[in-house]
Amino acid sequence: MGEQGVWGRSAWPVWNPARPGSRSAHVRGVLVLALLLVWPLWETLREALRPDGSGPQAPAVRIALGAVTVLYAAGWLWSMIAGIRLPPRRRILLVGALFALAAVAALLRDGPLYLGHAGVFSYVLAVAAWLLPARWGVLLAAATWLLQVLAQWLAPGPVTWEHVGGLVPGVVIPVAVTLLIRLVVQLGQAHEEIAALAAAAERDRLARDLHDVLGHSLTTITVKTALARRVLESGGDVERAMAELRDVERLSREAHGEVRLTVSGRRRPSLAAELAGARAALRAAGISPILPPSADHVPAELAEPFAYVLREGVTNVIRHSGATRCEVLLGDDWLEVRDNGTGQDTGRETAGRHAAKPGNGLSGLAERLRAVGGRVEAGPLPAGGFRLRASRA
Secondary structure (H helix, E strand, O other), X not given: OOOOOOOOOOOOOOOOOOOHHHHHHHHHHHHHHHHHOHXXXXXXXXXXXXXXXXXXXXXHHHHHHHHHHHHHHHHHHHHHHHHHHOOHHHHHHHHHHHHHHHHHHHHHHHOHHHHHOOOOOHHHHHHHHHHOOHHHHHHHHHHHHHHHHHHHHHOOOOOOHHHHHHOXXXXXXXXXXXXXXXXXXXXXXXXXXXXXXXXXXXXXHHHHHHHHHHHHHHHHHHHXXXXXXHHHHOOOXXXXXXXXXXXXXXXXXXXXXXXXXXXXXXXXXXHXXXXXXXXXXXXXXXXXXXXXXXXXXXXXXXXXXXXXXXXXXXXHHHHHHOOOEEEEEEOOOEEEEEEOOOOOOOOOOOOHHHOOOOOHHHHHHHHHHHOOOEEEEEEEOOOOOEEEEEEEO
């Protein structure tokens, strides 16, 4: 719709197409609409074909009235079912055509006086409320009522308030009921859209969290496994290799537990624990770590996003930088991960040569920092190496 809400100035209703699971409901709706036509069709056709003098007598008039009535009913049914797929201009033309058919049927039945009958335009007003912006439907109903009052006034005989008031239900009820149905449909669509957005947000959360959790854990496991393999292949200290393998086993179990907590949404990373894990991972990779002694001074609302930044930054240093030193600087509202890597074929997911199109890592970190009013910056250092900085703006 052009504006949100059923009362939007340009709120042309657009309903979602029927899904396979809602086809039975669609068929039921068509049957209900068809049943609504049974009584007026029967009444009009019976009046047109009456043999006495109360109805139109000329055979041509009777045939014309029956044809116009059937065409009006078919047009109304098609409009309620498929008119919603039409563009705005065609909807207006369709409503105008139905008004013309209703007026012609009234003229053929009892002449101009029947235009002031209460139920003449009820069906077409329902179509207007279904296909047009709600304000247009209400204004059209008011204009129709005024025209019917004028028709009553032009008719012979006195016009009473009872006559004028009797016209109100014929214009108010169809518009009000149709707008209520529109509101119910719109609320159902909004519920479906909210559910779809919630599912997409949950998928994004899982993808981001699993990337952050498994990326670091698998990188550390790979580094420690490679170190143990090199020690064993070189005939070195077997005890050291066994210690590394025991760390791999521990990290695998921790990663499994973290994945379970991540899926359930109960994982809360600790900045202090990430500092300890970064120190062990960097040393296993042969990179000298320079880390702050503690993270106690960091505000609680920044500790969790900074933990993710530290994990992602250290993981990329180990995997891509080729650095021999990694330094982590930590302030009250900022954190930096620096390395002395070559800065050439880094292939870094968070930045590097893909800085114009951030990868999942940098995008995920940016989302986490935005939630606490912060931002992420990443890029090469003038003297060489690479810097990842998170701060609260």
